[in-house]
Amino acid sequence: MRLQLIDTGGVIRHVLMRGRAFFAVSHRTGSSPFRKAVRLLGIVRNLSDRHIYQRALAESDQRLRWALQHAPIPIMIHLDDGQIIELNRAWQRITGYSIEEIPTLDAWAAVSWDPLNTRTMLEEIYRGVDGLHGSPVELAVRTKNGEIRQWLFYSSELGKMSQGRQARMISAVDLTERKAAEAERNFALAQAEAANRSKDQFLATLSHELRTPLNAILGWIFLMKQDSVQPEVQKEGLAVIERNARAQSNLIADLLDISRIVSGKLRLEPRPINFLSCLGSALDNIRPSAEEKGVLVVNKVDSSVFVGIVMYGDPVRLEQVLLNVLANAIKFTPSEGSVEVSLEVTDSLMRLTVADTGIGIGREFLSWLFDRFSQADESLRKDRGLGLGLTISRHIVELHGGRIFAKSEGPGKGASFTIELPIISTQLADPPNEGLLPDEGERALRKLADVKIVAVDDNADARAFVDQVLRLHGAKVVSVDTGAKAIEAVLQYHPDVVVCDLMMPEMDGYAVLRHLRTLGDEGAKNVPVIALTAFAGAENRLKTQRAGFQLHLDKPIDPLRLIETIQSLIKPETVR
Numbered sequence: 018m019r020l021q022l023i024d025t026g027g028v029i030r031h032v033l034m035r036g037r038a039f040f041a042v043s044h045r046t047g048s049s050p051f052r053k054a055v056r057l058l059g060i061v062r063n064l065s066d067r068h069i070y071q072r073a074l075a076e077s078d079q080r081l082r083w084a085l086q087h088a089p090i091p092i093m094i095h096l097d098d099g100q101i102i103e104l105n106r107a108w109q110r111i112t113g114y115s116i117e118e119i120p121t122l123d124a125w126a127a128v129s130w131d132p133l134n135t136r137t138m139l140e141e142i143y144r145g146v147d148g149l150h151g152s153p154v155e156l157a158v159r160t161k162n163g164e165i166r167q168w169l170f171y172s173s174e175l176g177k178m179s180q181g182r183q184a185r186m187i188s189a190v191d192l193t194e195r196k197a198a199e200a201e202r203n204f205a206l207a208q209a210e211a212a213n214r215s216k217d218q219f220l221a222t223l224s225h226e227l228r229t230p231l232n233a234i235l236g237w238i239f240l241m242k243q244d245s246v247q248p249e250v251q252k253e254g255l256a257v258i259e260r261n262a263r264a265q266s267n268l269i270a271d272l273l274d275i276s277r278i279v280s281g282k283l284r285l286e287p288r289p290i291n292f293l294s295c296l297g298s299a300l301d302n303i304r305p306s307a308e309e310k311g312v313l314v315v316n317k318v319d320s321s322v323f324v325g326i327v328m329y330g331d332p333v334r335l336e337q338v339l340l341n342v343l344a345n346a347i348k349f350t351p352s353e354g355s356v357e358v359s360l361e362v363t364d365s366l367m368r369l370t371v372a373d374t375g376i377g378i379g380r381e382f383l384s385w386l387f388d389r390f391s392q393a394d395e396s397l398r399k400d401r402g403l404g405l406g407l408t409i410s411r412h413i414v415e416l417h418g419g420r421i422f423a424k425s426e427g428p429g430k431g432a433s434f435t436i437e438l439p440i441i442s443t444q445l446a447d448p449p450n451e452g453l454l455p456d457e458g459e460r461a462l463r464k465l466a467d468v469k470i471v472a473v474d475d476n477a478d479a480r481a482f483v484d485q486v487l488r489l490h491g492a493k494v495v496s497v498d499t500g501a502k503a504i505e506a507v508l509q510y511h512p513d514v515v516v517c518d519l520m521m522p523e524m525d526g527y528a529v530l531r532h533l534r535t536l537g538d539e540g541a542k543n544v545p546v547i548a549l550t551a552f553a554g555a556e557n558r559l560k561t562q563r564a565g566f567q568l569h570l571d572k573p574i575d576p577l578r579l580i581e582t583i584q585s586l587i588k589p590e591t592v593r
Contacts, residue, residue, distance in 0.1 A: 019064070033062040090188055091168070094175065095122055097183040111191060113161025129158045155192065166193040226268055230261030266573055271405045277556075278412045284555035285331040285416055289441070292326040292335070292367065293318070299339035300358070303347065311352035314343075317359040326367055328440040331555075334413045338421075341406035342371050342434045349432075350375035367440045372433035378425035386423050387411040414438065465580065466491035468587055469510055473503035473529070474518040474549065479572075483516060483549075486576045492583075500524030504532055507541045513587045516579075519550040519561070526550070527564050534565065545586040549574065 018034045036059020040052040085092055091108035095101045099122040109115055112129070119125040153169045160166060168189040175184040237254040240246060246254075277283035300316055307314045346356045354374040361368040378386065387407050407421075414421045419438035425431065470492050474480040477498070484496045495506045500521055507515060515533070519526035526548055536542045548566040550557065558569040568582050 031064040031068045033064050035060050035062075088188075090190055092189075093125075093187045095185060095187070096178065097185070099123060101125065102184070108189075111160065111166065112158070128161070130156070153190075158189075166191060167196050168192065223268075223272075227265065230264045233261045234258050262573075271409060274409045275405055278409065282556055283412060283416070284559070285334055285413075286555050286558075287329050287331050287417075289327060290330055290332045290335070292328050292330075292438070292440070294325075295332050295336045296339060296358075296360075296369070299336050299343060302340060303343045306344070307347050307356065310347060310350075312347050312350050313353075313355040314347075315355055315357045317357060326362060326440055328367070328417075328438060330417050330438070331413075335417070338410040338413050338436065339369075341410045342421075342436065345406060346371050346373040346375065346432075346434070349373065362440070365439055367438050369436045369438075370433055371435075372431065374431045377428045377430040378423060378432045379428055380425075383423055383425065387421070464491045465583060468492045468514070468583065469512040470494050470514050470516060470583065471503055471506045471510065471512040472496045472516045473498070473500065473506075473521070473526075475499065475521040476518070479518070483574065483579070486574075486579060487516075487583075490580055500526070500529040500532075503529055504536075507533060507544060508536070508538060511538075511540045512544060514583050515544055515546045516549060516583075517546055517566075519548055519552070526566075530565055547582060547586070 020032050020034060022030045022032055024030055036057055038054045039056040039058070041055045042050050043053050044050045085094075085103065086105050088105055089107060091111055092103075092105040093101060093108055094103035101116055101120055101122065104114075104116045104119075114125070114128065119128065153171050155167065155169050157165050158168050169192055171188045171190075173186050173188075175186050178184045234257075237257050241251050241254045274283060296318065300314065304314055343356065343358075350356055350373045356371060356373045359370050359372070361370075387410075411421050414436055417438055419436065421434065421436045424433050424435070465487065468491070470487055472480060472483045472487065472494055473496075474483065475498050480496050480498060484494050487494045495510055495512070497503050497506055500517075501524055503515065503517065506512070515529075517526045517529055524532075530546050533544065533546065534542060545567045546565075548561040548569045549572060550561075550569070551572040561569040567586055570579060570582060
């Protein structure tokens, strides 16, 4: 009998009492005999210490079980016959299996591993020899939802359980997320290294493309300075210098466009336009280079089908895209090859395709054809250029709400580039002809006889160039090198137009304009001012327009455009 007794000190004692009673038979008159206890012999054993030990043992077991179940890593305990006696919450949460679903190692292996690897690894775990015992092993484990997770397994012996059966614990570290992060990091590192290599190649190409025209320009300038040079050689030299200078200008324009794209500052100047005018202008500009190379350009766009294709876009940027795609096709098409231009139109979409019979594009290159600093096999690259045209074209097309993509069956099988753009309509009684300004050969030189102009630029060479161009066309020019002198000249000469550089020390072009607009002299106060700047682009034109400049011209300055711009600002009676 177990009892709790309170001793004289008031302490509760747990005791075990065992005893025996001795009885005697008594007789009473008129009654039956009965038994009466006459002696009690027993032993009282103090169990207080054992009770404390058992309670501590139970509490310890409870703590261990709590720790096992709440451990962040998967833990399994199994017997030497393969019976699983414990699965913690992490194991069940990650794998999705409860102990009722995988009561044995064989059951777990059947759902977790591929048959080819199951027996080998299971035997090592089960027997606890080599392999997992003492050293971790990394394995792929299949979960209940079919996900493959990468686990690092550890195994350790726990000793004998009841009935002398050996128990073993298997724990695991889930490496899945770590492996994925490592793979992502390695991929990003490889991408960064590839980008750095591409940039290094791009910088080397940039150096080459800038030096090549410089070499031609400086070389022909040296030849033209010689006294013995013939007139026909001088004429050829001027053509070479002009061609290479324009090539450099195009390179710089591409670099500026890429810079604007990276910074998110590339802007459009959209308006209703006739896309066929842009296409026709681009084809006219590209034909001379195609004829020189011996490439046939076939225009399959039937202008008789549509009076016009009206869309809302930037004609300058769209023609830039068309020139890039056409020039690219001609560049990589050998002599006697062809470039074909076709057009499909629906109610709201226009699809232009430029297909060539050129060297083609490898399938592995198509996925990053439009990326920055990316070019195909350099051994095939015989023509100049930085390879930025397609990147710029894609961005411009996307700003117009369209897309551009390329197709090719592989090297030697040609390629096609398709541009898709949203349109407004396909019919107009009088479609807008919003192409670029006419080619230089079609422009008539317009005189500026008796037109008074103040030109200001702190750069002596640029100032002298503008001065000579304006004087060549009959203008009366006062050229100055500072903003302060420009204001004095305006007050003294009352010019019809001021041509002002923006970036000047002390007083820049914006300060000159602000000062002019505060003058008391009405003629000087209201004089039209044209901004000249090497900061090209729509955002800079918008800035000068908001500042109050009448017009904005980008450097390098096109002489004929400068003359036309001035003529558009002056009163008709001023020009004679």
